[in-house]
Amino acid sequence: GAVVSQHPSWVICKSGTSVKIECRSLDFQATTMFWYRQFPKQSLMLMATSNEGSKATYEQGVEKDKFLINHASLTLSTLTVTSAHPEDSSFYICSAPNTTGTGLSISPLHFGNGTRLTVT
Amino acid sequence: KQEVTQIPAALSVPEGENLVLNCSFTDSAIYNLQWFRQDPGKGLTSLLLIQSSQREQTSGRLNASLDKSSGRSTLYIAASQPGDSATYLCAVRPQAAGNKLTFGGGTRVLVKP
Numbered sequence: 070g071a072v073v074s075q076h077p078s079w080v081i082c083k084s085g086t087s088v089k090i091e092c093r094s095l096d097f098q099a100t101t102m103f104w105y106r107q108f109p110k111q112s113l114m115l116m117a118t119s120n121e122g123s124k125a126t127y128e129q130g131v132e133k134d135k136f137l138i139n140h141a142s143l144t145l146s147t148l149t150v151t152s153a154h155p156e157d158s159s160f161y162i163c164s165a166p167n168t169t170g171t172g173l174s175i176s177p178l179h180f181g182n183g184t185r186l187t188v189t
Numbered sequence: 190k191q192e193v194t195q196i197p198a199a200l201s202v203p204e205g206e207n208l209v210l211n212c213s214f215t216d217s218a219i220y221n222l223q224w225f226r227q228d229p230g231k232g233l234t235s236l237l238l239i240q241s242s243q244r245e246q247t248s249g250r251l252n253a254s255l256d257k258s259s260g261r262s263t264l265y266i267a268a269s270q271p272g273d274s275a276t277y278l279c280a281v282r283p284q285a286a287g288n289k290l291t292f293g294g295g296t297r298v299l300v301k302p
Contacts, residue, residue, distance in 0.1 A: 103288065103290075112278060112292040112294045112295050113280075113290075115289055115291075118289065164233075178223070178235070178290060179235070180225075180232045180233040180234075180235070183230075183231065183232040185230060
């Protein structure tokens with residue numbers, strides 16, 4: 070079945086540094102990918118939509134200069150948390166619909182295993 | 190704005206008992222509804238997907254129903270097992286928003302042996 074790989078699975082960084090998280094669709098093409106954030110015991114909140122070959126679309130309240138998204142190919146999207154602060158500590162999850170062939174997603178969204186970011 | 194609510198927020202049952210998880214949404218104009226399972230510190234595993242034209246979907250011990258007009262979906266898990274302990278999330282895909290999902294807050298399930 071369709072697999073979305075997310076790397077790293079966890080990362081600890083110092084305040085002020087930047088962290089890059091990768092999201093790859095392993096056996097299908099994804100022209101669009103979604104980045105979610107989940108705080109402890111809370112549900113997932115959509116941060117942004119990553120679009121292959123064009124700018125990402127950010128949800129209201131999400132700083133685009135802080136959360137840089139690049140979708141350079143049909144199988145890879147990256148989220149970079151710039152100048153991270155402790156309040157950015159969270160669980161980040163990406164997802165992707167399988168749009169191979171038809172260009173129309175009729176299948177469930179597939180999720181990565183998430184990245185636990187801790188900023189000290 | 191679509192809002193998704195899951196009740197109860199937490200549920201504890203003895204092994205063997207059937208589980209009933211509820212999900213409600215405020216805007217009935219949805220494309221589909223999806224149920225996920227999330228283990229602590231892990232990503233999401235898709236359990237069932239119900240298209241807006243469907244009334245229910247079944248997979249093994251799992252059955253999900255959808256009543257779009259009343260904005261409700263129910264996930265039934267028959268003969269629960271300790272391995273079913275996890276957080277269950279429902280998410281709706283709005284018709285107008287492409288593939289973006291709106292998630293409920295989840296129901297944390299504990300099945301006691």
